[in-house]
Amino acid sequence: MQNRFMEKAIALAIENVRRGRGGPFAAVVVRDGAIIAEGTNRVTFSNDPTAHAEIVAIREACQALGNFQLTGCEIYTTCEPCPMCMGAIYWARPAKVFYASTAKDASAAGFDDSFIYKQLKLPATARRIPMIQLMREEALEAFRAWEQKSDRIEY
Amino acid sequence: MQNRFMEKAIALAIENVRRGRGGPFAAVVVRDGAIIAEGTNRVTFSNDPTAHAEIVAIREACQALGNFQLTGCEIYTTCEPCPMCMGAIYWARPAKVFYASTAKDASAAGFDDSFIYKQLKLPATARRIPMIQLMREEALEAFRAWEQKSDRIEY
Numbered sequence: 001m002q003n004r005f006m007e008k009a010i011a012l013a014i015e016n017v018r019r020g021r022g023g024p025f026a027a028v029v030v031r032d033g034a035i036i037a038e039g040t041n042r043v044t045f046s047n048d049p050t051a052h053a054e055i056v057a058i059r060e061a062c063q064a065l066g067n068f069q070l071t072g073c074e075i076y077t078t079c080e081p082c083p084m085c086m087g088a089i090y091w092a093r094p095a096k097v098f099y100a101s102t103a104k105d106a107s108a109a110g111f112d113d114s115f116i117y118k119q120l121k122l123p124a125t126a127r128r129i130p131m132i133q134l135m136r137e138e139a140l141e142a143f144r145a146w147e148q149k150s151d152r153i154e155y
Numbered sequence: 156m157q158n159r160f161m162e163k164a165i166a167l168a169i170e171n172v173r174r175g176r177g178g179p180f181a182a183v184v185v186r187d188g189a190i191i192a193e194g195t196n197r198v199t200f201s202n203d204p205t206a207h208a209e210i211v212a213i214r215e216a217c218q219a220l221g222n223f224q225l226t227g228c229e230i231y232t233t234c235e236p237c238p239m240c241m242g243a244i245y246w247a248r249p250a251k252v253f254y255a256s257t258a259k260d261a262s263a264a265g266f267d268d269s270f271i272y273k274q275l276k277l278p279a280t281a282r283r284i285p286m287i288q289l290m291r292e293e294a295l296e297a298f299r300a301w302e303q304k305s306d307r308i309e310y
Contacts, residue, residue, distance in 0.1 A: 006290045013297035017304055024297035044308040047223045048214055049246040055205050068202045078294045080286075083275060084242025089284060090271045091204040091239060096285045100294030109298040110309060116245045120238060121276060129244060130251045131235075135161045139233045139255030142168035142179035143264040149172055153199040154265060 005030050005076040006100055008038075013053070013078045016040040023111070027053040027077035029061035029070065029094070036073070037061035053077060054085035058092045068155055070094040079106050082113040083120050091155075160185050160231040161255055163193075168208070168233045171195040178266070182208040182232035184216035184225065184249070191228070192216035208232060209240035213247045223310055225249040234261050237268040238275050246310075 005028055012026035023041035030036065039057025043049055054077050062068055073094040080103045081089060089097060103113040124131040146152060160183055167181035178196035185191065194212025198204055209232050217223055228249040234256045236244060244252060258268040279286040301307060 002289060007293070010290065010294050010297060013294070014300050017297065017300040017307070020304075020306070020308075023310065024301035026297075043223050043246075043310045047217050047221060049217060049223050049225075049248075049310070050205070050210050050214055050243045052246075059203050059205055062202050062204060066202060068198050068204050070204075078297055080279070080288075082242055082246075084239050084246060086275055087237055087239025087242055087271055088205045090267065090274060091198075091207075091237075093204075094284065096287065098287050098289055100288065100290045101298065102288075102291070105291070105295065105298060109301060112245065116242055117275070119245060120241055120272070124235070129249065132251065132253050133235075133255065133257075134157060134253055135165065135255045136257070136260070138162070139165050139168070140260065142165060142172065142181075142233055143256065143260060145169050145172040146179040146264060149175075151175070152172070153175075155178065155198045155204070 001033065002076075002098060005035065005074075006078075006098060008035065009076045009078050010100065012038060012040050021045045022051070024109070025053040025077070025079055027057040027075055029057050030074045030076065031061075031065075031072060036064050050084065052082065052085050054081050055088050058088055062092070068092075074098065079103070080113070082106070082111075083116050156188065157231075157253060160190065160229075161233075161253060163190065164231045164233050165255065167193060167195050176200045177206070179264070180208040180232070180234055182212040182230055184212050185229045185231065186216075186220075186227060191219050205239065207237065207240050209236050210243050213243055217247070223247075229253065234258070235268070237261070237266075238271050
């Protein structure tokens with residue numbers, strides 16, 4: 001069963017490359033033994049650097065479920081998720097993730113995954129993209145507005 | 156100038172909470188001294204766990220530029236980006252990022268940022284969301300298809 005879903009994801013990834021739609025990555029979201037969403041990498045095709053397979057699949061699955069959580073779902077992705085997609089997975093909170101190739105395999109094929117993982121472990125001041133803090137006090141007002149909002153929807 | 160852009164982002168974040176559109180976060184993308192895109196958190200409003208302010212702003216900026224890169228742009232975000240958004244920033248490759256409140260401030264207000272940063276530092280097998288590897292050999296075929304594609308668009 002698990003292999004069948006991963007086979008589907010791998011087929012989608014290869015088709016995505018052959019059709020010139022983006023990078024060699026795909027993912028499917030499964031619930032109760034059925035695929036509820038598919039995603040392929042569309043970065044260059046859609047001019048969207050966030051359109052990784054997992055992000056596309058998570059967004060589509062959430063639309064299908066009418067929910068911002070993937071409770072009880074499984075994600076099958078052809079490659080170990082990059083930090084962006086790992087973050088998205090934590091926010092979507094599926095039950096499990098299955099992956100096939102590794103971040104190292106992705107890096108060997110020219111993708112930045114391992115580099116970004118290393119960057120995220122550095123303090124903000126040591127990162128390649130400069131991160132500069134300003135106006136913290138003023139920004140805390142947004143959190144106060146949130147805490148004071150009695151009908152807020154937590155996520 | 157920097158403060159003006161951050162003030163705008165903070166105002167958008169507060170307005171987002173007051174209007175019940177999502178969490179207390181906003182971001183703007185600036186190029187050549189002008190705002191080219193704005194984003195606010197839309198997770199609950201759009202049923203999209205990836206709709207963080209930075210992701211929304213990056214996607215909108217890329218559409219405005221017709222490019223999948225934010226070369227030469229600056230991102231002003233009301234809060235230190237979560238791992239998902241940091242990953243997106245690395246893929247979008249802006250020149251600089253300005254942030255106001257910290258991941259710790261976000262966690263104090265009930266958001267998972269610090270938890271996810273800690274999870275990403277753990278090996279896949281030790282993470283809260285189980286990560287299971289299968290079919291690596293079969294998946295490498297997608298990378299081979301990519302390497303063999305002479306007209307591939309790298310990103």
